[in-house]
Amino acid sequence: MSALAPRIRAIPSWQITLGAALLVLGFLVATQFRAEEPRVRYTTQARGPLVATVLELQERQDALKARILALNEAIAGELSGGKGDATLIAQLTDQMEDARLAAGLVAVEGPGLVLQIEDADGPAPPGTAGADLRVSGRDIRIVVDQLWLARAEAIAVNGERIVGPTAVLEVGGSILVNSAYLTPPYQIAAIGETGLYERLTAEEGFARFLNDRAGGAGIRVSVAEPDTVLVPAYAGSVVLRYGRPEGDG
Amino acid sequence: MRAPAAQLAITGVLLILGFLVVVQLRAQSAGSALDARSTEELTTLVANLNTRNDQLRAEVARLETNLAGVVADRQTGRSSVDKLAADVARIRAWAGIDAVTGSGIRVSVRGPLGATGASELLNELRNAGAEAVAVEGVRLVPGVALSGDPGSVLIGGVPLDDPFEISAIGRSEVLSGSLSRVGGILAQLAATDPDVVITVIPLERMTMPASSRSLVPVHGTPAL
Numbered sequence: 001m002s003a004l005a006p007r008i009r010a011i012p013s014w015q016i017t018l019g020a021a022l023l024v025l026g027f028l029v030a031t032q033f034r035a036e037e038p039r040v041r042y043t044t045q046a047r048g049p050l051v052a053t054v055l056e057l058q059e060r061q062d063a064l065k066a067r068i069l070a071l072n073e074a075i076a077g078e079l080s081g082g083k084g085d086a087t088l089i090a091q092l093t094d095q096m097e098d099a100r101l102a103a104g105l106v107a108v109e110g111p112g113l114v115l116q117i118e119d120a121d122g123p124a125p126p127g128t129a130g131a132d133l134r135v136s137g138r139d140i141r142i143v144v145d146q147l148w149l150a151r152a153e154a155i156a157v158n159g160e161r162i163v164g165p166t167a168v169l170e171v172g173g174s175i176l177v178n179s180a181y182l183t184p185p186y187q188i189a190a191i192g193e194t195g196l197y198e199r200l201t202a203e204e205g206f207a208r209f210l211n212d213r214a215g216g217a218g219i220r221v222s223v224a225e226p227d228t229v230l231v232p233a234y235a236g237s238v239v240l241r242y243g244r245p246e247g248d249g
Numbered sequence: 250m251r252a253p254a255a256q257l258a259i260t261g262v263l264l265i266l267g268f269l270v271v272v273q274l275r276a277q278s279a280g281s282a283l284d285a286r287s288t289e290e291l292t293t294l295v296a297n298l299n300t301r302n303d304q305l306r307a308e309v310a311r312l313e314t315n316l317a318g319v320v321a322d323r324q325t326g327r328s329s330v331d332k333l334a335a336d337v338a339r340i341r342a343w344a345g346i347d348a349v350t351g352s353g354i355r356v357s358v359r360g361p362l363g364a365t366g367a368s369e370l371l372n373e374l375r376n377a378g379a380e381a382v383a384v385e386g387v388r389l390v391p392g393v394a395l396s397g398d399p400g401s402v403l404i405g406g407v408p409l410d411d412p413f414e415i416s417a418i419g420r421s422e423v424l425s426g427s428l429s430r431v432g433g434i435l436a437q438l439a440a441t442d443p444d445v446v447i448t449v450i451p452l453e454r455m456t457m458p459a460s461s462r463s464l465v466p467v468h469g470t471p472a473l
Contacts, residue, residue: 172290
């Protein structure tokens with residue numbers, strides 16, 4: 001025993017750090033491996049591959065959106081530095097920047113709030129169905145509408161920017177915004193003039209939502225008012241297929 | 250003093266450790282939400298995501314062609330004014346800053362429909378691919394929402410008459426089919442609001458007005 005102590009003391013500290021890190025690494029790998037087991041069982045029941053497909057498709061969608069944002073930036077940069085009447089190009093570039101900002105194609109930051117909405121976690125209150133305990137597409141639509149009524153300028157739900165053609169869809173219990181699958185909890189970020197939360201809570205529709213869904217069904221609603229709220233840019237198609245600018249052709 | 254090799258080893262292990270923690274957390278949060286869904290719901294979800302990804306791929310292809318054209322123009326010294334002007338016009342029309350003309354449907358709503366029911370109707374039109382929507386001439390853009398109970402609905406603070414009309418530009422058969430499908434929004438509203446009568450008319454040409462609002466954020470600034 002007395003011979004062991006000097007040997008332990010002789011071990012360099014970096015070896016101890018590395019050993020501890022490897023121990024945690026091994027634990028995490030084992031946890032990950034064990035966590036995969038139920039999904040492997042689902043595979044035999046045809047649900048596992050579907051869950052994996054949803055996640056994979058959403059990952060591909062995220063990559064496509066990132067590519068769209070990058071291409072839009074590159075095109076705007078090329079056009080603004082292009083050949084032609086310099087004054088006219090400068091005017092058009094300014095108009096393009098304003099149009100992109102108005103269209104929600106540019107990420108914005110400013111004062112505002114972030115509302116987090118989560119499924120109820122307790123037992124269903126009397127007279128409430130199980131589905132009522134889940135956050136629905138309608139809940140998200142109501143909150144977004146109430147934020148617009150409270151004079152929000154820009155809104156995103158879990159990073160999906162709300163623009164003119166945005167639909168909030170519910171498929172089974174899953175919510176899609178701009179056809180992107182959103183993972184709960186749902187975070188609705190909104191930018192607006194100081195006092196947005198006060199104006200929101202003064203809206204009759206929001207008070208009714210809180211009463212019915214938070215008070216009645218137990219949906220959990222929380223709010224944060226950070227100094228700066230970030231609302232990402234819309235990444236999707238900005239093409240009119242069945243319409244065109246009036247007076248164009 | 251630690252050996253550089255040891256520091257490198259620790260850094261490497263910690264990087265893998267961090268990566269694994271993130272992967273584990275992401276997989277758990279996304280997977281657990283989907284694990285509760287039925288096979289049918291997951292199949293519909295996959296179909297929705299596939300459709301959307303096809304649209305995004307088409308948009309990427311269009312933008313790549315556009316970028317190649319712009320770069321070629323610059324290299325050959327051709328003017329970019331026309332392309333720039335066309336792009337500005339396209340984005341302004343899409344955003345609602347300018348009026349837009351096209352084919353679509355007109356939906357007439359007669360009877361006591363509240364803001365929530367009317368919003369569901371508008372959401373269904375957007376889901377069916379409506380490119381531009383207006384209610385009684387008020388263009389639906391970010392910031393515009395319906396409010397009020399049946400009989401006293403407002404859009405953008407302006408009271409709606411009874412009946413009122415919704416115009417939507419898009420593929421008319423898809424728009425009307427989406428509204429009137431079995432179990433669709435018209436069937437749902439017929440069940441919840443039996444006194445409301447909704448009629449849908451396809452139109453080959455209509456003009457959607459520009460929004461009267463300023464859509465450039467005042468309190469939000471571009472994030473760098």
